[in-house]
Each structure stands twice: as structure tokens, then as C-alpha cells.
Amino acid sequence: MRKKLEFPFTKDKLKELRAGDEVLISGTIYTARDQAHKRLVEMIDRGEKLPFELKDSAIYYVGPSPARPGKVIGSAGPTTSYRMDTYAPVLLDLGHSVMIGKGQRSDEVKQAVVRNGAVYLAAIGGAAALIAKSIKAAEVIAFEDLGAEAVRRLEVEAFPAVVVLDTIGGDWYEEGRKSYLGEMERSAI
Amino acid sequence: MKELKAAEITEAVERLCIEANSYLGKDVKTRLSECMAAEPWPGAKSILGRIEENIAIAEKDFVPLCQDTGMACIFAEVGQEVHIVGGGLTDAINEGVRRGYTNGFLRKSVVADPIRRGNTGDNTPAHIHYEIVPGDNLKITVAPKGFGSENMSQIKMFAPAAGEEGVKDFIVDCVRSAGANPCPPIVVGVGIGGTFDRAALMAKEALLVPFDEKNPDPYYAEMEDELLEKINRLGIGPQGFGGKTTALAVKIKTFPTHIAGMPVAVNINCHVSRHREVVL
Numbered sequence: 445m446r447k448k449l450e451f452p453f454t455k456d457k458l459k460e461l462r463a464g465d466e467v468l469i470s471g472t473i474y475t476a477r478d479q480a481h482k483r484l485v486e487m488i489d490r491g492e493k494l495p496f497e498l499k500d501s502a503i504y505y506v507g508p509s510p511a512r513p514g515k516v517i518g519s520a521g522p523t524t525s526y527r528m529d530t531y532a533p534v535l536l537d538l539g540h541s542v543m544i545g546k547g548q549r550s551d552e553v554k555q556a557v558v559r560n561g562a563v564y565l566a567a568i569g570g571a572a573a574l575i576a577k578s579i580k581a582a583e584v585i586a587f588e589d590l591g592a593e594a595v596r597r598l599e600v601e602a603f604p605a606v607v608v609l610d611t612i613g614g615d616w617y618e619e620g621r622k623s624y625l626g627e628m629e630r631s632a633i
Numbered sequence: 634m635k636e637l638k639a640a641e642i643t644e645a646v647e648r649l650c651i652e653a654n655s656y657l658g659k660d661v662k663t664r665l666s667e668c669m670a671a672e673p674w675p676g677a678k679s680i681l682g683r684i685e686e687n688i689a690i691a692e693k694d695f696v697p698l699c700q701d702t703g704m705a706c707i708f709a710e711v712g713q714e715v716h717i718v719g720g721g722l723t724d725a726i727n728e729g730v731r732r733g734y735t736n737g738f739l740r741k742s743v744v745a746d747p748i749r750r751g752n753t754g755d756n757t758p759a760h761i762h763y764e765i766v767p768g769d770n771l772k773i774t775v776a777p778k779g780f781g782s783e784n785m786s787q788i789k790m791f792a793p794a795a796g797e798e799g800v801k802d803f804i805v806d807c808v809r810s811a812g813a814n815p816c817p818p819i820v821v822g823v824g825i826g827g828t829f830d831r832a833a834l835m836a837k838e839a840l841l842v843p844f845d846e847k848n849p850d851p852y853y854a855e856m857e858d859e860l861l862e863k864i865n866r867l868g869i870g871p872q873g874f875g876g877k878t879t880a881l882a883v884k885i886k887t888f889p890t891h892i893a894g895m896p897v898a899v900n901i902n903c904h905v906s907r908h909r910e911v912v913l
């Protein structure tokens with residue numbers, strides 16, 4: 445099913461989403477990948493104020509290519525999410541609610557998703573020129589020294605993604621594959 | 634003896650880096666549309682459609698297909714009659730990479746040290762492989778390699794007793810455990826034989842073989858077809874959401890090996906299967 449997901453990403457909206465749903469995301473999201481996650485968690489450990497409000501926030505795992513002159517951003521597809529698995533549960537437990545990336549997550553992340561009523565969405569890996577079209581504004585707000593890995597605030601419009609982990613423990617990487625194989629078996633009989 | 638100017642080589646590499654990141658080969662595009670037609674699963678078809686849309690946008694706007702514009706893997710076939718003047722060949726290639734990634738607004742993804750990290754700021758050094766060949770040409774292939782798929786690659790030193798079945802199971806298992814991570818549909822490059830390092834190199838070189846070029850050895854041609862079919866029965870599908878199209882191609886390269894060994898390397902590439910070449 446195709447659904448809309450609009451900022452702010454409050455938990456009551458996320459409850460409506462099911463693994464396998466196609467969503468179009470609009471509003472404010474933040475970017476962070478390996479190094480930025482490490483720093484965010486270190487800041488939390490030290491009790492410092494984070495560069496953005498974690499509660500009901502969406503974080504997109506991306507390190508975009510540089511913007512051409514006059515452009516908002518370069519190509520901007522998802523990076524592989526498992527590298528954020530050590531850090532994600534810490535952020536989820538503090539109210540962060542939507543993760544956007546690609547690829548399988550650890551059991552710890554899956555449990556943190558259900559425990560907190562959060563979701564994990566997958567963007568299409570490699571479709572970075574297409575995804576960039578849905579990004580209307582981009583601004584570096586922290587860790588500028590990290591270059592592509594800096595934290596950016598993005599304004600997105602109809603950003604395409606698919607729900608992988610939902611609030612009730614669904615996992616589309618498992619279910620999608622199973623339902624396809626099941627269907628193939630049935631039609632082969 | 635043919636003279637080639639280092640500056641000319643730099644210029645060619647700069648251009649190839651930029652073009653390789655925006656334009657996919659015809660073989661990849663053709664195979665994608667064939668897979669699209671043969672894909673029975675509606676969700677998978679829709680993802681393949683988005684991937685085709687992405688290719689069209691990258692081509693039209695001349696922007697990178699993927700934000701991970703990769704580590705520059707470069708294969709240089711140097712004719713033994715070529716004389717390079719005005720600088721060293723390796724320096725000339727690295728300068729081309731530096732300019733390509735800077736002037737082409739490509740992402741700089743290379744860190745100076747594997748453990749201590751620290752971005753080099755210009756995507757150098759490139760990973761360069763040289764081969765000396767007869768003649769007076771210099772052929773350069775630039776293959777930017779993303780690490781979402783590179784990280785899912787594996788190598789194993791088998792005992793010869795593992796045989797054909799052992800090799801095939803390993804390759805299919807490698808794809809199975811990679812799952813959604815390498816941005817399927819993928820390309821599977823396999824190197825069998827040689828030594829530890831030779832197997833890995835062949836696996837990467839296999840990724841450069843055009844999809845429509847049949848393996849010259851009928852035994853391996855058949856194995857490629859069989860593996861592709863097996864992999865596409867796993868059900869992983871585009872992006873791992875289920876479907877038939879898990880791999881676009883399986884390509885195998887081999888080399889004689891030692892009586893005691895059978896190295897097998899599997900190098901996985903994503904659907905953004907980039908490489909461009911020039912002959913100078």
C-alpha cells in the first residue's frame with residue numbers, strides 16, 4: 445500500500461505503517477552516518493545538547509555527493525544501515541522515531557524498534573539521482589569537518605521509501621521474500 | 634616505441650572517472666530491461682522501474698548514479714612498446730582521479746589509513762592494477778567501486794576435495810548472506826584458482842566482462858548460467874524486498890592453481906555496475 449508520512453514523525457502516525465508499505469516522506473529529516481552516529485552517542489554520554497531534537501526525528505543514513513553550483517544537493521541514496529546498529533538503539537530509546545537506510549538490522553535494533561514504537565524504512569539503494577529530486581533544501585548543521593558525513597537538515601517532498609521494520613515486529617526483508625517464494629510455489633503447482 | 638604524454642593520461646582518467654559515475658554500459662541497461670520483463674513480482678517490478686528512472690536521470694542531468702562514487706579501481710594494460718614521457722604513470726593516473734573527483738563533484742570516499750581513518754580529500758590513491766601486454770597501446774579501465782557491495786564479498790581457500798559443488802555452494806551462500814545490503818540486483822564476479830591474491834583480482838576483473846560475452850570455456854559458461862539461475866531462485870529480489878531479479882549476471886574467471894589448493898573469491902557489485910575504458 446502507498447501511504448504518506450509527514451513531519452513531525454510522531455509515534456501515533458508510525459503505528460499506522462506496516463512492513464511492505466510504500467511511503468512518501470515529506471518534511472524535515474536529518475542525515476547521519478557512521479562518524480556522526482559515533483559523535484552523537486558520545487555527546488549523549490557526556491550529557492551535551494545534540495544538534496537537533498531527537499524526539500520524533502527521522503535520520504537518513506546518507507553521505508551525499510557534493511552539490512553542483514546552483515543545486516541543493518548532489519546524489520543522495522541510502523548507505524548500508526548495519527554499521528549504525530551499535531548506536532541506533534541509544535537514539536531510539538531517547539525518542540528518535542524513523543530510521544531511513546538500506547539492508548538488514550541487528551536483533552538489538554529490531555527490539556529497540558518494537559520497544560519504542562519506531563520504524564525502519566529502506567530507500568532504494570543506488571537510486572541516488574532519483575532520490576535527490578525529492579530533496580528540496582539541505583543545510584549542514586553539525587560536524588562540518590566530516591564532509592559528506594556531516595549532519596544535514598533536509599527538507600524533503602515525497603521521498604520514496606519502503607517500510608522494513610514496523611512497530612509490531614514485522615520485517616519486510618523476511619516477509620517480502622517469503623511471500624514471493626510462497627506465491628511462486630503455489631503458481632508452480 | 635610510441636610516446637604517450639603523462640598529461641594526456643591524466644586527462645583521460647579524469648574524464649573516465651566522471652563519465653563512469655553517470656553512464657552505465659549498454660549491457661547493464663539491456664539486462665535490466667530484460668529482467669524487468671521477466672519479473673513476475675509486482676513490487677520487484679516497481680523497484681526495477683525506479684532503478685531505470687534513476688539511470689535515465691543520471692544520464693540526462695550528467696550526475697552520479699549513486700552517491701557512493703566509489704574507490705577508483707583502475708586497470709591499466711600497458712603495451713610494452715609504449716614510452717611514457719613527462720611524468721610517472723602512477724602519478725598521472727592518481728592526478729586524473731584527483732581532478733575527476735574534484736571537478737566532477739564526485740564524493741571523496743577514501744581514508745588515508747584503514748584503522749586511523751582520515752579522509753584524503755580527493756579520493757586518491759586509486760587502486761591500480763598494471764599488466765604488461767604486447768603492442769604500443771595503453772588501455773585504461775576506470776571502475777569506481779562502491780563499498781556497500783564490496784563489503785559483502787568473500788574469499789575462501791578450499792581443499793580440492795570440495796570440488797565443483799563446494800565452489801557453487803559457497804558462491805550462492807555468499808549472495809544469500811549478503812541479502813539486501815549490496816543493493817540488489819547485483820553482479821557476481823568470481824575468481825577461482827591461482828593464489829589467494831590472484832583469486833580476488835580475478836573476481837574483480839570478472840565484474841568488467843560484458844554481460845553478453847560468453848565464457849570461452851563451455852564448462853564455466855554453463856556454471857555461470859546455473860549459478861545465475863540458482864541465485865535468482867533465492868527470492869531476495871531487487872533491494873531484498875522479494876522477487877526473481879536478485880542478480881543480473883554471474884561471471885567467472887579462472888587460473889591454474891597448486892595441487893593442494895582451490896581458492897575461490899566472490900566479489901559482489903551492485904546494479905550500479907560502473908566501468909569505462911579508453912585506448913590511448
Ligand code: SF4
Pocket residue numbers: 521522523569570571699700701702778779780781782783814815816903904905
Ligand atoms: S552498493 Fe552500489 S548502489 Fe548501493 S550504495 Fe553502494 S555504490 Fe551505491
